[in-house]
């Protein structure tokens with residue numbers, strides 16, 4: 117039996133991967149925010165409460181919730197012979213000053229597997245190892261606050277996964293965790309085809325990958341994902357997967373278009389949520405279709421292309437509606453970024469009430485989840501989750 121089954125964005129969600137926020141959010145200081153790609157410092161206690169609420173809502177929908185930190189620890193428990201190599205790899209990519217390699221490794225190995233993985237995510241301060249030196253930079257290894265966003269370091273595509281080369285140095289270490297899990301955890305090992313590898317050169321992130329159905333993917337060329345990466349991935353999914361077409365949206369390369377899912381998400385067979393930026397910039401981006409025969413530019417509107425691909429007339433719900441202030445505010449707080457739990461049923465940040473109201477009027481059922489602290493990292497319910505299993509769609 118296959119271990120991953122994600123052939124749409126909307127099929128009933130059965131299993132999902134997340135990360136419960138931990139000490140990494142308390143290792144953030146203003147000077148580090150820009151480099152670590154986190155916009156503010158969350159209050160850890162409330163961020164955890166909000167996240168627990170999010171995962172409770174998922175369980176109520178019958179979804180199995182898995183935690184990346186637990187899966188990595190279990191994979192290490194199952195393969196004690198691989199621990200040394202895993203720790204060496206983490207240190208090689210994560211240590212800020214190689215002269216502390218020995219002390220740092222000794223420290224990590226003194227922890228249980230679960231504590232060690234959490235520590236790798238939390239970051240390690242020099243003072244924790246009793247180190248005081250002339251270099252005042254406080255961390256031996258930086259925190260990884262964006263592990264919260266399990267959408268990005270890898271993606272489930274059909275029965276396989278893409279393991280990503282991340283656009284930023286700070287996020288690239290995150291992919292060590294899913295890479296280790298998919299190669300070594302007994303639930304997945306040797307049974308999940310890889311359509312991209314973290315060692316490959318061109319960047320690609322999961323927020324840009326939308327699995328439309330069994331044959332079509334929609335992928336954004338964005339600040340984070342390059343056309344070359346999509347072309348490389350296309351060869352693998354066409355050869356090893358069920359895929360026949362990739363629709364590529366070549367978006368403007370700005371932070372507002374950080375990932376495709378910050379401006380466009382699917383909610384039902386024929387419903388999408390989009391930010392007005394998508395329409396305001398329609399002349400600023402090109403649409404391509406990649407098939408096994410090659411790449412061609414498509415000179416049609418996005419709505420027409422999507423309607424053709426899903427075989428129905430598509431309705432777009434605008435994030436924030438026609439009020440540009442509401443649209444700007446709600447997009448900033450991930451008003452476009454919903455996790456679909458079943459066709460026409462989504463989990464959304466409750467603060468985005470204008471968009472929620474419009475979705476409800478369009479017949480979408482919205483489960484609201486709190487977001488005062490979680491939203492400070494600039495990612496919503498879709499960013500915080502990677503589906504591992506969705507029921508197949510009735511076409």
Ligand SMILES: NC(=O)NCCC[C@H](N)C(=O)O
Nearest residue numbers: 153265323375493494495499
């Ligand atoms: N798919 C997404 O849009 N993920 C959110 C990522 C936010 C994170 N702070 C980042 O800049 O990478």
